[in-house]
Amino acid sequence: MRMSCGLTYRSMKSRWITKLSRPCSHGPMGLFVPPSPPLDPKKVKELQRFITLSKKLLVMTGAGISTESGIPDYRSEKVGLYARTDRRPIQHVDFVRSAPIRQRYWARNFVGWPQFSAHQPNPAHWALSNWEKRGKLHWLVTQNVDALHTKAGNQRLTELHGCMHRVLCLNCGEQTPRGLLQERFQDLNPSWSAEAQGVAPDGDVFLSEEQVQTFQVPSCVRCGGPLKPDVVFFGDTVNPDKVDFVHRRVREADSLLVVGSSLQVYSGYRFILTAREKKLPIAILNIGPTRSDDLACLKLNSRCGELLPLIVPH
Numbered sequence: 320m321r322m323s324c325g326l327t328y329r330s331m332k333s334r335w336i337t338k339l340s341r342p343c344s345h346g347p348m349g350l351f352v353p354p355s356p357p358l359d360p361k362k363v364k365e366l367q368r369f370i371t372l373s374k375k376l377l378v379m380t381g382a383g384i385s386t387e388s389g390i391p392d393y394r395s396e397k398v399g400l401y402a403r404t405d406r407r408p409i410q411h412v413d414f415v416r417s418a419p420i421r422q423r424y425w426a427r428n429f430v431g432w433p434q435f436s437a438h439q440p441n442p443a444h445w446a447l448s449n450w451e452k453r454g455k456l457h458w459l460v461t462q463n464v465d466a467l468h469t470k471a472g473n474q475r476l477t478e479l480h481g482c483m484h485r486v487l488c489l490n491c492g493e494q495t496p497r498g499l500l501q502e503r504f505q506d507l508n509p510s511w512s513a514e515a516q517g518v519a520p521d522g523d524v525f526l527s528e529e530q531v532q533t534f535q536v537p538s539c540v541r542c543g544g545p546l547k548p549d550v551v552f553f554g555d556t557v558n559p560d561k562v563d564f565v566h567r568r569v570r571e572a573d574s575l576l577v578v579g580s581s582l583q584v585y586s587g588y589r590f591i592l593t594a595r596e597k598k599l600p601i602a603i604l605n606i607g608p609t610r611s612d613d614l615a616c617l618k619l620n621s622r623c624g625e626l627l628p629l630i631v632p633h
């Protein structure tokens with residue numbers, strides 16, 4: 320089974336051409352979604368009952384909801400990046416302290432951006448958007464940085480770890496759209512070209528050192544400071560105000576549904592602990608075990624995009 324899609328990006332007279340150099344033979348879903356048993360009608364009914372009984376539902380999503388949109392996760396057995404490759408996410412402290420590391424990060428992110436930013440919501444994202452429109456969703460918290468909930472139209476949403484579609488100046492805090500930065504990259508690197516093999520959950524790709532060293536990285540237009548995606552890298556902490564905000568939403572809720580997260584990262588897991596303190600019923604939809612299976616009244620090992628659209632949000 321082919322595990323990644325090859326992409327070729329070449330600069331030609333300031334025009335960028337993107338093409339699939341090795342077409343995906345299985346489509347995005349088959350590549351990154353772990354195998355799961357067929358849908359169990361009894362479990363579907365149980366989830367329907369859980370949702371129907373909930374009047375203030377809080378949903379927390381993780382990487383597992385986006386694998387069906389073609390974005391790999393890190394932790395899934397066999398299909399996650401940790402299992403398939405030696406790739407590991409960048410550490411916050413390395414990014415902040417080292418200009419060469421930032422150069423490498425941005426060069427790779429620049430190459431991966433056209434594909435990463437083109438990902439679209441899948442039926443699970445659309446289902447949650449519909450739940451919000453129907454008044455079924457008290458709040459949605461996502462650990463993902465891919466903007467797919469926003470693309471699907473969700474507004475009652477907290478992006479716990481930020482969003483790759485925004486850029487932050489480390490010096491003055493100015494926020495700018497990531498799309499604008501892509502244009503600045505292109506202007507500064509008109510003859511630079513690279514080939515990328517596979518894109519990670521944060522838009523990262525592989526490049527050689529030689530390719531990286533010739534890549535020009537722009538700085539903040541306002542103050543000249545270094546730029547960083549507006550996301551929480553590993554080793555950094557989520558803004559305390561944002562954490563407090565989500566804790567309040569959890570305390571207001573009457574039930575909690577986890578979608579596509581193994582809850583291994585504490586920044587999301589802590590809200591499960593708050594829900595447990597409040598004795599909220601917890602349901603978990605995730606292929607494979609999670610850190611909180613023993614706290615859940617309902618556990619479903621199904622594809623998010625197959626199951627959630629079956630649930631009627633009344």
Ligand SMILES: [Zn+2]
Binds near residue numbers: 539540
């Ligand atoms: Zn600045």
